[in-house]
Amino acid sequence: MIVPLSRIACARSGDKGEGSNVGVLARSPAAYAWLERELTAERVRAHMSGINLGGVKRYASAELQLLNFILEDSLGGGGSASLKTDAQGKTHGLAVLRMLVDVPQEVLDQTEAGT
Amino acid sequence: MSARETVLVANGQGFWGDSIIAPVRLVREGPLHYLTLDYLAEVTMSIMQKLRSRAPDAGYATDFVKLIDRIGPELVQKNIKVVANAGGVNPRACMSAVLAVLRKHGLHGVKVAIVEGDDILGSLDQLLAQGHSLANMDTGAPLAPFRAQVTSANVYLGAFPIAEALAQGAQIVITGRGTDPGLVLGPLIHEFGWKPTDYDLLAAGTVAGHIVECGAQCTGGNYTDWRSVPDMARIGYPIVAARRDGTFHITKHAQTGGLINVSTVKHQLAYEMGDPRAYIGPDVSADFTTARVEQDGPDRVKISGVKGQAPTPTYKVSMSYSAGWKALGELTISGPDALAKSQLCARLVWERLAFDGYHYAAHERLEEHVGSGVCHAGIDGGTSHEPVEVVLRLGVKGPDRAKVDRFGMELVPLVTSGPPGVTGFAGGRPKASEIIGFWPALLAKSTISTKVEVVAS
Numbered sequence: 427m428i429v430p431l432s433r434i435a436c437a438r439s440g441d442k443g444e445g446s447n448v449g450v451l452a453r454s455p456a457a458y459a460w461l462e463r464e465l466t467a468e469r470v471r472a473h474m475s476g477i478n479l480g481g482v483k484r485y486a487s488a489e490l491q492l493l494n495f496i497l498e499d500s501l502g503g504g505g506s507a508s509l510k511t512d513a514q515g516k517t518h519g520l521a522v523l524r525m526l527v528d529v530p531q532e533v534l535d536q537t538e539a540g541t
Numbered sequence: 542m543s544a545r546e547t548v549l550v551a552n553g554q555g556f557w558g559d560s561i562i563a564p565v566r567l568v569r570e571g572p573l574h575y576l577t578l579d580y581l582a583e584v585t586m587s588i589m590q591k592l593r594s595r596a597p598d599a600g601y602a603t604d605f606v607k608l609i610d611r612i613g614p615e616l617v618q619k620n621i622k623v624v625a626n627a628g629g630v631n632p633r634a635c636m637s638a639v640l641a642v643l644r645k646h647g648l649h650g651v652k653v654a655i656v657e658g659d660d661i662l663g664s665l666d667q668l669l670a671q672g673h674s675l676a677n678m679d680t681g682a683p684l685a686p687f688r689a690q691v692t693s694a695n696v697y698l699g700a701f702p703i704a705e706a707l708a709q710g711a712q713i714v715i716t717g718r719g720t721d722p723g724l725v726l727g728p729l730i731h732e733f734g735w736k737p738t739d740y741d742l743l744a745a746g747t748v749a750g751h752i753v754e755c756g757a758q759c760t761g762g763n764y765t766d767w768r769s770v771p772d773m774a775r776i777g778y779p780i781v782a783a784r785r786d787g788t789f790h791i792t793k794h795a796q797t798g799g800l801i802n803v804s805t806v807k808h809q810l811a812y813e814m815g816d817p818r819a820y821i822g823p824d825v826s827a828d829f830t831t832a833r834v835e836q837d838g839p840d841r842v843k844i845s846g847v848k849g850q851a852p853t854p855t856y857k858v859s860m861s862y863s864a865g866w867k868a869l870g871e872l873t874i875s876g877p878d879a880l881a882k883s884q885l886c887a888r889l890v891w892e893r894l895a896f897d898g899y900h901y902a903a904h905e906r907l908e909e910h911v912g913s914g915v916c917h918a919g920i921d922g923g924t925s926h927e928p929v930e931v932v933l934r935l936g937v938k939g940p941d942r943a944k945v946d947r948f949g950m951e952l953v954p955l956v957t958s959g960p961p962g963v964t965g966f967a968g969g970r971p972k973a974s975e976i977i978g979f980w981p982a983l984l985a986k987s988t989i990s991t992k993v994e995v996v997a998s
Binding site for chain 2: 432436437438440441442443444447449451473474475476477485487489490491492494496502503504505506507509510511512516517519520521523524525540541
């Protein structure tokens with residue numbers, strides 16, 4: 427079933443030098459297993475290519491049930507050099523959560539939606 | 542070392558500009574042993590250094606002195622200790638101002654401490670001469686060619702000097718640049734007698750500090766499921782309830798708004814995260830993935846199991862340098878056809894500047910049509926939904942101040958010489974402001990000596 431990523435995950439983002447980080451938190455163990463397999467660095471890079479001019483690096487933690495993405499050049503220079511409205515990447519987490527993904531029904535069944 | 546089973550450490554300030562009422566409420570609305578306050582960001586140090594160069598008794602967070610003026614008597618009466626990095630680039634002047642406020646309230650004999658040693662601006666040339674390259678951690682570039690542009694240079698000190706100040710009886714500890722989590726870790730080291738080699742315990746205190754360092758960002762602020770957060774207007778700021786064994790709870794005062802659950806805490810764990818297995822600080826390298834995060838009652842989350850390893854032999858250095866000029870301006874464009882008119886306005890500005898001989902390269906130029914999807918460019922379709930109005934944001938940057946100022950003169954004329962419906966220009970011509978560049982580097986710990994000084998009011 428096609429759903430926005432926000433159906434199975436939460437996120438928080440912030441600045442990190444000239445880039446930003448996006449922590450993607452699974453809403454259930456089933457969701458984590460799916461995210462760990464499907465939400466690759468390449469997929470996030472492609473989705474965020476209108477914002478991030480650099481590469482994307484991914485860290486995965488099954489213990490914390492989260493994926494952490496580093497968007498290496500997403501702030502238009504970073505810090506006080508940036509002219510962009512979102513110079514600190516505050517909204518990048520929500521941008522990732524808007525990705526439309528095809529998630530198996532059984533994963534959705536095991537994952538409570540947010541509010 | 543104290544006999545307390547559980548030590549309560551709250552954070553009432555996530556950055557300079559955060560709620561001024563939050564620390565007051567923390568002191569008044571429930572029990573507390575320590576109040577921490579974080580005022581410093583990378584850009585703040587440079588601004589403070591500039592203020593100090595104009596006035597020798599400036600260069601610290603003046604908000605902090607106003608806060609002590611407001612809550613000083615209650616702090617003393619309730620014996621709540623305060624740890625704040627309000628000292629900026631001038632902890633000594635901050636201490637003098639705080640002592641004066643305490644005396645004004647008739648509070649005598651209250652001990653105020655400062656931690657010094659983080660400011661290396663004065664010894665930069667010597668360090669470079671000794672062969673410390675202070676190369677940029679991100680780009681690898683050596684500092685020497687940029688030396689003349691450096692406006693502030695501070696190492697991120699650890700938590701042990703804070704613990705030392707508390708051991709000397711300080712009621713208020715004022716630091717300059719230290720790590721944000723260190724404001725929480727310092728009191729825990731002092732209370733529980735943790736040693737420099739107790740890496741798991743230091744890692745636990747670091748994780749605790751990281752979770753609360755942005756104030757309400759762990760109690761329901763900036764939370765994905767924002768509709769589930771009750772009473773956000775009276776959102777409670779976070780409290781670490783820590784124990785000697787390194788386990789701790791994240792809580793808030795009863796009757797406050799907001800929400801603490803496993804998800805709000807994990808949201809903040811992920812904030813500004815790099816490699817979750819190696820959160821490197823001056824006192825310990827913490828492995829965030831070892832943290833067990835469990836709900837333990839309403840608005841109460843328990844964290845246990847945190848592991849850490851020995852820190853590196855270097856301090857992280859935060860330097861700022863003058864990196865050119867920028868100017869930004871906004872106009873509001875009403876509909877109909879708001880986006881098309883906004884795009885026309887932008888084109889007119891760039892063409893009129895070019896007509897006068899001013900050209901700006903693509904990377905020196907910003908053009909945003911706010912309302913058409915600028916935060917999520919390329920994701921929400923941008924122009925697929927016609928906005929009823931648009932805020933046009935135009936900006937330029939570069940090394941030539943006059944060229945940046947020239948841009949600022951070309952916005953207002955659009956009100957009468959562009960399409961209809963251009964309004965909302967209240968601020969006058971945008972003027973060039975200085976870009977403060979950030980230069981992260983590493984420096985051998987052996988080059989730094991810290992100093993703690995305690996003075997009674």
